[in-house]
Every structure is written in structure tokens, then in C-alpha cells.
Amino acid sequence: MVTTDRTTRTTAEAQSAQTPLEAELRRLAGSVPDPELPALNLTELGVLRAVHTLGPGRVEVELSPTYTGCPAIETMAADIEQILHEHGVPDVTVRPVLDPAWTTDDITPEGRRKLREFGIAPPRTTHEPTGPVPVTLGPTRHAPQLPPVACPHCGSTETELLSRFSSTACKALRRCLSCREPFDHFKELR
Amino acid sequence: MTQTDRQTQTTAAALALGDDALVLSHRLGEWIGHAPVLEEEVALANIALDLLGQARVLLSLVGDEDELAYLREERSFRNLHLVEQPNGDFAHTIARQLCFSAYQHLLYERLAHADTVFTPLATKAVKEIAYHLDHARQWTLRLGDGTDESHTRMQNAVDALWRFTGEMFQPLPGLTIDWQDLRDSWTKTVTGVLGEATLTVPTGPQTGAWSAGAGRQGLHTEPFGRMLAEMQHLHRSHPGASW
Numbered sequence: 379m380v381t382t383d384r385t386t387r388t389t390a391e392a393q394s395a396q397t398p399l400e401a402e403l404r405r406l407a408g409s410v411p412d413p414e415l416p417a418l419n420l421t422e423l424g425v426l427r428a429v430h431t432l433g434p435g436r437v438e439v440e441l442s443p444t445y446t447g448c449p450a451i452e453t454m455a456a457d458i459e460q461i462l463h464e465h466g467v468p469d470v471t472v473r474p475v476l477d478p479a480w481t482t483d484d485i486t487p488e489g490r491r492k493l494r495e496f497g498i499a500p501p502r503t504t505h506e507p508t509g510p511v512p513v514t515l516g517p518t519r520h521a522p523q524l525p526p527v528a529c530p531h532c533g534s535t536e537t538e539l540l541s542r543f544s545s546t547a548c549k550a551l552r553r554c555l556s557c558r559e560p561f562d563h564f565k566e567l568r
Numbered sequence: 569m570t571q572t573d574r575q576t577q578t579t580a581a582a583l584a585l586g587d588d589a590l591v592l593s594h595r596l597g598e599w600i601g602h603a604p605v606l607e608e609e610v611a612l613a614n615i616a617l618d619l620l621g622q623a624r625v626l627l628s629l630v631g632d633e634d635e636l637a638y639l640r641e642e643r644s645f646r647n648l649h650l651v652e653q654p655n656g657d658f659a660h661t662i663a664r665q666l667c668f669s670a671y672q673h674l675l676y677e678r679l680a681h682a683d684t685v686f687t688p689l690a691t692k693a694v695k696e697i698a699y700h701l702d703h704a705r706q707w708t709l710r711l712g713d714g715t716d717e718s719h720t721r722m723q724n725a726v727d728a729l730w731r732f733t734g735e736m737f738q739p740l741p742g743l744t745i746d747w748q749d750l751r752d753s754w755t756k757t758v759t760g761v762l763g764e765a766t767l768t769v770p771t772g773p774q775t776g777a778w779s780a781g782a783g784r785q786g787l788h789t790e791p792f793g794r795m796l797a798e799m800q801h802l803h804r805s806h807p808g809a810s811w
Contacts, residue, residue: 445696446625446689446696541607546614
């Protein structure tokens with residue numbers, strides 16, 4: 379079986395190895411808004427992995443998709459290229475990286491706050507086992523109860539699942555039983 | 569075994585897994601505009617999108633993803649018969665999802681821990697597949713343990729697709745997996761869900777006498793040709809077109 383060398387660097391390690399120029403380019407690339415959730419930028423979403431200068435005017439950006447099939451990654455790449463071009467970097471390569479995998483725990487606290495403000499319940503950050511969080515679906519009586527998702531509009535924890543998939547792959551559709559507003563919930567992915 | 573042999577096997581495995589994801593993605597996409605409720609339409613489209621993303625990564629290990637998807641003949645596809653089966657009624661789609669997601673979840677879980685060229689994708693995708701499996705399980709419970717009509721339809725669907733489930737456990741050279749253990753775990757998962765849904769586990773064979781393992785060899789069932797024609801015709805009619 380073919381094996382690959384897997385290098386897993388922590389964010390802190392990656393950042394300490396950065397040059398001041400790389401840090402500045404990272405700040406610029408990270409300021410690009412998410413095309414599907416424009417309230418958040420890529421730093422807050424946690425998808426920007428690294429920025430490397432490969433030579434004069436040559437930069438490589440590592441971007442981690444939220445979901446393998448996330449179509450937004452192409453727009454993100456184009457937007458990053460544009461902003462770096464505008465700041466004098468002629469040669470920009472955006473490379474998608476799957477390893478280490480993005481998780482919803484990579485969303486920054488500021489990102490979570492903005493999600494809630496934007497009307498989307500942020501993913502919960504408990505340290506439970508990975509995988510889907512079972513929630514009751516209408517009349518089925520099989521799924522166990524878990525900590526509730528709070529309504530981003532009124533804060534009530536009396537909410538119900540309408541559909542485990544919503545407007546994008548990363549969200550579920552819920553409804554608040556107190557204020558009756560439907561809302562998106564950014565599903566936990568860990 | 570030489571390095572080249574190993575590389576050939578890895579490429580063949582990537583093609584098989586990539587074709588599974590691509591073909592099922594296309595089948596699920598066929599529900600768009602036809603699903604029973606809007607939420608379900610969105611759910612099936614999202615699952616299709618996850619699978620398409622997985623297919624793109626896997627096919628890129630083999631060659632040019634577009635050429636592989638749009639310019640291969642039926643005999644060059646290596647997907648399972650299960651994933652190419654027509655959508656049927658909603659129960660058939662859910663039964664197909666249950667059987668395949670349970671398999672894919674167990675397989676990718678193993679690949680995620682194997683440290684191979686598939687590990688980064690498997691590590692990421694296994695979390696997505698967990699949602700697919702949960703979706704299929706919830707619907708199997710609702711339909712199986714629902715009304716007489718939904719119970720009958722769900723049972724018919726499981727019975728009809730059962731003969732395509734054996735092919736999943738045919739070992740893929742290039743993947744160091746304990747296939748018998750995978751099969752045992754799959755059987756436990758799926759029969760567990762069927763039992764909970766008050767459905768009867770089919771007793772028939774899990775492979776047709778004439779079809780054992782044929783999808784992996786490029787021999788497909790009749791509906792696959794029609795599906796492929798629809799999937800490929802635009803690209804083939806307008807080579808190199810863009811917008």
C-alpha cells in the first residue's frame with residue numbers, strides 16, 4: 379500500500395514560522411468575505427490554513443474546504459487571488475488542502491458571534507464524540523435528546539429540527555418554538 | 569510487488585471509489601425538482617454535493633476529472649451496481665442510501681486510519697457520510713415504522729436492492745482492509761436499522777448468479793447506460809464549451 383508523508387502543523391507552529399510579509403498577506407487573504415456567509419471573513423471561518431512566499435511576487439495560499447464538495451471554495455480562491463493581485467502579488471496559487479481537516483471548532487469566537495448576529499445558530503463547541511448530533515425528527519421516537527440549539531433571534535432553547543440539510547451543505551434548518559422563526563443552524567462537524 | 573504495481577492498484581481503487589461517489593451523486597441529483605418535500609430535495613442535493621466533492625478528489629488521483637466523468641464509455645466505469653440503480657420511489661432511494669452510506673462510512677473509517685493516499689479525504693469525508701447514514705436511518709425508521717403503505721414500500725425497496733449489496737464486499741486490490749470484518753459490521757448496522765424499523769431482513773442472495781462483482785469489472789446493469797447518456801450528452805455535444 380502506498381503511504382504518504384503527512385505533516386500536520388498546528389496553527390501556532392505555522393504562524394511562528396511566518397515572515398512579516400507572510401503575516402501581512404495572510405491578513406489580506408483572511409479579510410476576504412465568505413461568498414455564502416458574507417458576514418464572516420475567511421479567517422473567522424477558519425478555512426485559511428497558510429500563506430507561503432515562494433519567491434519574489436510568488437505566493438501560495440492553503441485553503442481548507444468546509445465540506446469536500448463545497449462549491450464556494452472556487453469563489454474564495456478567485457477572491458483571494460484578486461485581493462493579493464491588487465496588493466502587488468502577481469503570481470498567486472490557491473491550493474485546497476484536506477489535511478488536517480477543517481472542523482467547526484476552527485470558527486473563531488468572533489466568527490460565532492457574527493453568525494448569531496447574522497441569524498444563524500453557531501455550531502456547538504462541546505467535546506463530545508464526532509459525527510452527527512442526533513436530534514428528534516418529527517414523530518420519530520428513537521433518537522435520544524441532546525443539548526438544545528438556541529434560537530439566534532430570541533435566544534430560546536425551545537427549537538426543533540425541520541431538516542438536517544439546509545441552504546448549504548454545512549447548515550441544518552430549524553424552527554424556534556418560542557418566536558416561531560425558522561433559522562439555519564451551522565451543523566457541528568468535528 | 570513493485571512500486572508500479574502498487575501504484576496501478578491504488579489508481580484502480582481510486583477509480584472504483586470515485587465512480588461510486590460520482591454515479592450516486594448523479595442519481596441523487598435526479599431528485600431535484602421531484603422530491604416529495606422541499607426540505608428533502610435540499611437534503612438529497614446536499615448529499616449529492618458531498619459525494620461529488622469526494623468524486624472530484626478521487627478522480628483527480630487518477631487523471632483529469634472532467635475527461636473521466638464525461639468522456640469514458642460505460643465499460644470503463646468501475647462503480648457498484650447498487651449506486652447506478654434508478655431512484656425508484658422515495659423508499660428505493662432511501663434503501664439505496666442506507667445500504668451504501670453504511671458501507672461507505674465503514675470503509676472510509678478504515679481508510680482514515682490506514683495512512684494511505686486516501687487518508688486525508690477519508691478523514692474529512694467520513695464525517696459527511698455520518699450525516700448521510702443518519703439521514704437514511706431516520707427515514708428508514710419513519711417509513712418502515714410508519715403507515716401500512718410506507719412500510720410495504722420500504723420493505724419492497726429493501727427486498728429489491730438486496731441482491732446488489734454483496735458486491736460491496738468484493739476486495740479492492742490496493743486497499744488493505746479486512747473485508748470480512750467490514751461485511752460483518754455492515755450487516756450488523758443495516759440489519760439493526762431494519763429491525764428497529766420493523767422491517768424484515770431479506771433472506772435472498774446478496775448477489776445475482778450472473779452479476780457477482782460485475783460493476784467493478786465494468787459490466788453494468790441496463791439503466792446505467794441511459795443515466796450515462798444523460799450525464800454526458802451536454803459535454804459531448806459541445807466539446808470544450810464554457811460559460
